[in-house]
Amino acid sequence: MIFLLILILMIFLANLPWMTTNFMLLFPAKKSLPIIILEVILYFLIFRLITYALEWSMIGSVHNQDWQFYAALLSLFIVSSSPGFVIKVLWK
Incomplete structure (x- = not known):
């Protein structure tokens, strides 16, 4: 269940910059x-x-991650923002 919530959070945060007009939801x-x-x-x-x-x-501790983990996670985050990119830029 927590895995599903993390995926939903990732997709939401990845698409938020494409859907809003304010910078970080605070600054116009x-x-x-x-x-x-x-x-x-x-x-x-x-x-x-x-x-x-x-x-x-x-868990009580955090597993040690190398740069490969962060590169793959950032790539997944950027791919998750593709629906917002398509709606904002390509369908314009």
Whole structure:
């Protein structure tokens, strides 16, 4: 069940920059592609902090991860943001 909630959270956070007009939901800004990419990376860091806290609370420790794990997770996060990209850019 928690795995499904983590996937839903990842898809939600990955698509949030494409669906909103404010930067990080707080600051009104005219969003261009570099700002959206920066926002996707910031939401990835927020997602990783949430999953780190969940792993710490459920297991009691956090497994050591190398750079390959983070590269694969960031790639999965970027692929998860593709529905927002299609709706915002390609269907425009």
